[in-house]
Amino acid sequence: MRLSQIEIHFPDKENLFAQMDQKASIDNYFPEKEANILSKQESYNKHLFRPNTYLHKWWARRSGSTFRYILKQLVQDITLRDYYSSGGLEGVVVLDPMMGGGTTLHEAIRLGANVIGFDIDPIPVLQAKASLANIDPYDKVRAFDEFILRLREKNSSYYITHCPVCGATAEIQFTLYGIRKKYQGREVLVVDSFVIKEKSNGNDILLDHFYPDRKVEYEQKHWDVLDKEFAKKNKMNGKDFDLLDIPITERYTPILILGHCKAHGSFYKKPDNKDIDVIKRTKNVLKNCKIPDDNLFKIYAGPKSKDLVARNIVSYSQLFTPRQLLFLDTAKSLLETAPNRHKIWLALLLSTSLEFNSILCGYKGAEKRRPGAIRHVFSHHAYSFPYTALENNPLFYGNSSGTLERLFNSRILAASKWAQAPVERYKKNGMWAKTTLLNESDIGSECHTIDDFRNHKKMFFVRQNDSSNLPLPNSCVDFVVTDPPYYDSVQYSDLSHFFRCWLQWFLPHETNWNYLTDNSAVAASSKDNNKYCESLSNIWSECNRVLKRPHGRLIFTFHHWKPDDWAHLAISLQYP
Ligand SMILES: C[S@@+](CC[C@H](N)C(=O)[O-])C[C@H]1O[C@@H](n2cnc3c(N)ncnc32)[C@H](O)[C@@H]1O
Numbered sequence: 001m002r003l004s005q006i007e008i009h010f011p012d013k014e015n016l017f018a019q020m021d022q023k024a025s026i027d028n029y030f031p032e033k034e035a036n037i038l039s040k041q042e043s044y045n046k047h048l049f050r051p052n053t054y055l056h057k058w059w060a061r062r063s064g065s066t067f068r069y070i071l072k073q074l075v076q077d078i079t080l081r082d083y084y085s086s087g088g089l090e091g092v093v094v095l096d097p098m099m100g101g102g103t104t105l106h107e108a109i110r111l112g113a114n115v116i117g118f119d120i121d122p123i124p125v126l127q128a129k130a131s132l133a134n135i136d137p138y139d140k141v142r143a144f145d146e147f148i149l150r151l152r153e154k155n156s157s158y159y160i161t162h163c164p165v166c167g168a169t170a171e172i173q174f175t176l177y178g179i180r181k182k183y184q185g186r187e188v189l190v191v192d193s194f195v196i197k198e199k200s201n202g203n204d205i206l207l208d209h210f211y212p213d214r215k216v217e218y219e220q221k222h223w224d225v226l227d228k229e230f231a232k233k234n235k236m237n238g239k240d241f242d243l244l245d246i247p248i249t250e251r252y253t254p255i256l257i258l259g260h261c262k263a264h265g266s267f268y269k270k271p272d273n274k275d276i277d278v279i280k281r282t283k284n285v286l287k288n289c290k291i292p293d294d295n296l297f298k299i300y301a302g303p304k305s306k307d308l309v310a311r312n313i314v315s316y317s318q319l320f321t322p323r324q325l326l327f328l329d330t331a332k333s334l335l336e337t338a339p340n341r342h343k344i345w346l347a348l349l350l351s352t353s354l355e356f357n358s359i360l361c362g363y364k365g366a367e368k369r370r371p372g373a374i375r376h377v378f379s380h381h382a383y384s385f386p387y388t389a390l391e392n393n394p395l396f397y398g399n400s401s402g403t404l405e406r407l408f409n410s411r412i413l414a415a416s417k418w419a420q421a422p423v424e425r426y427k428k429n430g431m432w433a434k435t436t437l438l439n440e441s442d443i444g445s446e447c448h449t450i451d452d453f454r455n456h457k458k459m460f461f462v463r464q465n466d467s468s469n470l471p472l473p474n475s476c477v478d479f480v481v482t483d484p485p486y487y488d489s490v491q492y493s494d495l496s497h498f499f500r501c502w503l504q505w506f507l508p509h510e511t512n513w514n515y516l517t518d519n520s521a522v523a524a525s526s527k528d529n530n531k532y533c534e535s536l537s538n539i540w541s542e543c544n545r546v547l548k549r550p551h552g553r554l555i556f557t558f559h560h561w562k563p564d565d566w567a568h569l570a571i572s573l574q575y576p
């Protein structure tokens with residue numbers, strides 16, 4: 001029977017579950033083998049399997065298919081329990097008190113549940129609100145077109161160069177920089193590689209074509225250019241070699257521009273006087289910008305961000321060139337005038353783009369795989385410091401990586417279309433095939449109190465909250481399905497600050513920004529060794545309070561290989 005043929009009533013759920021004996025299906029059975037096959041496949045391509053949960057960077061995401069399998073075991077109607085049948089949790093209340101990337105919420109809403117999601121970090125809250133909201137994809141296209149049109153009107157002139165063949169104005173795609181280092185009593189420039197672009201025919205583009213004697217001159221300064229191999233051999237790392245007294249963006253010197261001429265296509269060129277003038281002009285214009293002072297962007301030297309502080313980088317805004325800051329300043333003022341329903345996803349899109357538009361972006365020029373692509377800031381789940389930095393043009397018209405247009409197409413438009421008709425994969429004759437699930441959608445309606453759940457399905461209530469204290473009455477949740485943090489994963493919360501400070505500036509009133517890493521269950525603090533157990537046990541105890549009886553269940557996944565982590569988890573479960 002198809003879901004459309006079933007008339008959906010909203011019976012008193014207490015009665016519905018009262019018919020069920022004390023055991024839920026999940027108490028006895030979980031299709032481990034099937035779940036493993038699918039989630040293994042998904043884990044390599046999460047953004048393709050579940051595009052609508054990939055709006056913004058989040059760490060430690062789980063496979064949606066695993067959670068779908070879990071939730072399907074909670075479906076009362078046996079005919080709807082199969083993974084590929086639609087719905088089955090209409091009107092049931094599912095809570096994830098530590099929602100992170102929102103996997104539980106998305107999977108549960110697809111099955112018709114009303115969902116409650118909390119996270120101590122504001123980013124998951126914004127992401128869940130934006131990705132679950134019911135906004136027509138074409139409404140988003142119109143809003144984005146207007147937004148980027150106005151951004152281009154105001155900022156494109158900072159990304160203009162001239163074609164070396166015909167002299168016509170041409171768009172910059174990106175600018176490459178080399179890093180200045182101190183070496184044997186003078187300054188040198190270091191790049192990752194002299195190869196700018198590998199070609200399959202062997203005619204690689206080399207830096208030597210532009211600088212035959214490997215000497216760079218910029219604003220009356222001169223440098224010899226060395227490569228990473230040389231720097232490594234001579235151990236050119238650390239205080240003795242780095243120019244720690246000047247801002248990080250000034251430690252880099254522009255060496256090459258990739259431009260695009262309408263008549264002659266793409267070209268590389270050495271920056272000429274006009275290009276240098278543009279860079280100087282951005283510095284002057286930036287003086288009139290409204291970017292907040294360093295207080296908002298202050299770096300607190302956490303487990304990962306201490307690598308920035310060690311390089312004398314004290315504020316997250318310092319990780320952006322004047323041109324990138326100008327772009328962010330214009331984007332923020334346009335965001336203020338955008339219609340309210342579009343503000344959150346637009347802000348998240350801008351925040352997502354930071355990862356591809358910072359001085360910490362590297363260049364994969366010499367790599368055989370995808371030569372010329374950007375190495376985004378967190379490609380190694382930590383801060384890395386490239387020798388060759390890539391300053392992208394986020395407004396570039398071409399379909400290259402990290403542009404606002406490309407990010408909009410993949411993270412917003414494709415995701416919104418998928419949400420209207422989610423697709424699942426299955427194996428047929430040893431090959432993977434796709435199927436669209438009829439009558440399912442990964443879209444809900446936001447409500448401001450859970451009283452609105454009554455007689456409705458697919459409602460969502462999400463808040464920034466420390467879940468050791470749940471703002472919920474007793475016995476209001478049918479199932480808690482969650483995935484607690486690592487024992488030692490405080491680094492993710494630290495890394496997220498790269499985005500969080502900008503989002504706070506973009507959306508000051510949208511969530512509670514008083515986020516205290518200390519309250520999070522993510523790690524035992526140096527002050528208090530029991531902190532993880534304590535925070536987590538408070539959360540479990542709150543789950544216990546809000547669960548309905550007798551059918552209520554707490555279900556969670558845990559993904560760690562260290563016995564210690566499991567021991568702490570077990571202890572936390574004993575407290576409540
Ligand atoms: C492992 S992640 C969840 C990942 C999620 N299931 C997914 O698939 O993306 C754990 C989450 O717990 C959140 N968290 C940690 N301590 C918390 C607390 N005290 N209250 C609420 N959320 C908390 C973290 O911010 C993090 O987002």
Ligand SMILES: [Zn+2]
Nearest residue numbers: 163166261264
């Ligand atoms: Zn030309």
